[in-house]
Amino acid sequence: MNEFSDKNILITGGTGSFGNELLQLLKDSDVREIRIFSRDELKQEQMRVRLNNPKIKFHIGDVRDRSSVDQVMEGVNLVFHAAALKQVPSCEFFPMQAVMTNVIGSHNIIESAIVHGVSSLVCLSTDKAVFPVNAMGMSKGMMEKVATAAARRLGENSTIISSVRYGNVMYSRGSVIPLFIDQIKRGQSLTITDPQMTRFLLSLRSAIDLVLFAFNNANQGDIFIRKAPACTVGDLAQALINLFSSNVPIQVIGTRHAEKTYETLATSGEIATSDNMGDYLRVRMDDRDLNYAKYFTEGRPEEAVIDDYTSHNTERLTVTQVENLLLTLPEIRNEINR
Numbered sequence: 001m002n003e004f005s006d007k008n009i010l011i012t013g014g015t016g017s018f019g020n021e022l023l024q025l026l027k028d029s030d031v032r033e034i035r036i037f038s039r040d041e042l043k044q045e046q047m048r049v050r051l052n053n054p055k056i057k058f059h060i061g062d063v064r065d066r067s068s069v070d071q072v073m074e075g076v077n078l079v080f081h082a083a084a085l086k087q088v089p090s091c092e093f094f095p096m097q098a099v100m101t102n103v104i105g106s107h108n109i110i111e112s113a114i115v116h117g118v119s120s121l122v123c124l125s126t127d128k129a130v131f132p133v134n135a136m137g138m139s140k141g142m143m144e145k146v147a148t149a150a151a152r153r154l155g156e157n158s159t160i161i162s163s164v165r166y167g168n169v170m171y172s173r174g175s176v177i178p179l180f181i182d183q184i185k186r187g188q189s190l191t192i193t194d195p196q197m198t199r200f201l202l203s204l205r206s207a208i209d210l211v212l213f214a215f216n217n218a219n220q221g222d223i224f225i226r227k228a229p230a231c232t233v234g235d236l237a238q239a240l241i242n243l244f245s246s247n248v249p250i251q252v253i254g255t256r257h258a259e260k261t262y263e264t265l266a267t268s269g270e271i272a273t274s275d276n277m278g279d280y281l282r283v284r285m286d287d288r289d290l291n292y293a294k295y296f297t298e299g300r301p302e303e304a305v306i307d308d309y310t311s312h313n314t315e316r317l318t319v320t321q322v323e324n325l326l327l328t329l330p331e332i333r334n335e336i337n338r
């Protein structure tokens, strides 16, 4: 945590689960100040009372409002940009709200960070930004493009702008795992969209590790990806039924608005230009200019033989492996009193 020594750190959307988990790591380091920037005064007040830490400062504002962004950015060294609209259904029904927060809001954060001489900014993205089919993923994909375009015009001596992509965070608020647990506890049938649908599985801690890895390793315009295993929704449901020794039935309800059968963390083109860094992939920025003619004869033949990296072709966990992975989460152990 030496990299945070005496630094002013800004977490946008800092009252969410990502911000709270990151604070657990940062609050006892010798960071100078941590600024939480978000819209919700109630959540900020609850955090202020709970954490009771003078190093943590709370700022009401909105990424859509550049003046509030500029105010909080004054004197900041490092930015974690987590503020977003990230629920797939709500973005689907209100796509312009996703544009305003995820695209224009991210643009505000990026431009303000550059103007204020921030040394490093990490933008949080999602697997749904790759080959997007829903408004949430499309707007996050645009955020990545805005970040990359800004990075392309800056040199290495300016603000380092990077992005991270990860898949579903297990037990995150509003996601399927707490929903299935609730259904099991009520003795209701488990509502499965499509038993064969797959998702990458990641713990919140692994997501934080990915962001810290990006901070420590980013070159201008990099996108970092955390490799992860996946499972089918049918196996996830079965694993939870087993862990809770339940016998609730399964009800197949069909896919919801703008859902994919599987998610993609990296395209073949990205993999062709990435560095394999153990648990992580670094996708390098395409820093060619618009004068494509000189690249015409070279091309990238390797793209043709590389597969996209998807939740269908990554390591597939068995039901027992999913059970063991779920048991690594304290929340799940609490739920089943183990």
Ligand SMILES: O=c1ccn([C@@H]2O[C@H](COP(=O)(O)OP(=O)(O)O[C@H]3O[C@H](CO)[C@H](O)[C@H](O)[C@H]3O)[C@@H](O)[C@H]2O)c(=O)[nH]1
Binding pocket: 086, 087, 088, 126, 127, 128, 166, 167, 168, 169, 174, 175, 176, 177, 179, 191, 192, 193, 194, 197, 198, 199, 233, 255, 256, 259
């Ligand atoms: O009643 C349900 C609800 C969901 N699912 C399935 O469970 C999987 C996971 O669903 P979640 O709602 O937990 O997650 P999503 O993949 O739809 O999206 C989640 O992960 C995203 C990041 O990739 C965003 O954070 C988003 O807000 C969050 O809901 C999907 O295959 C979905 O079809 C069911 O089978 N039954």
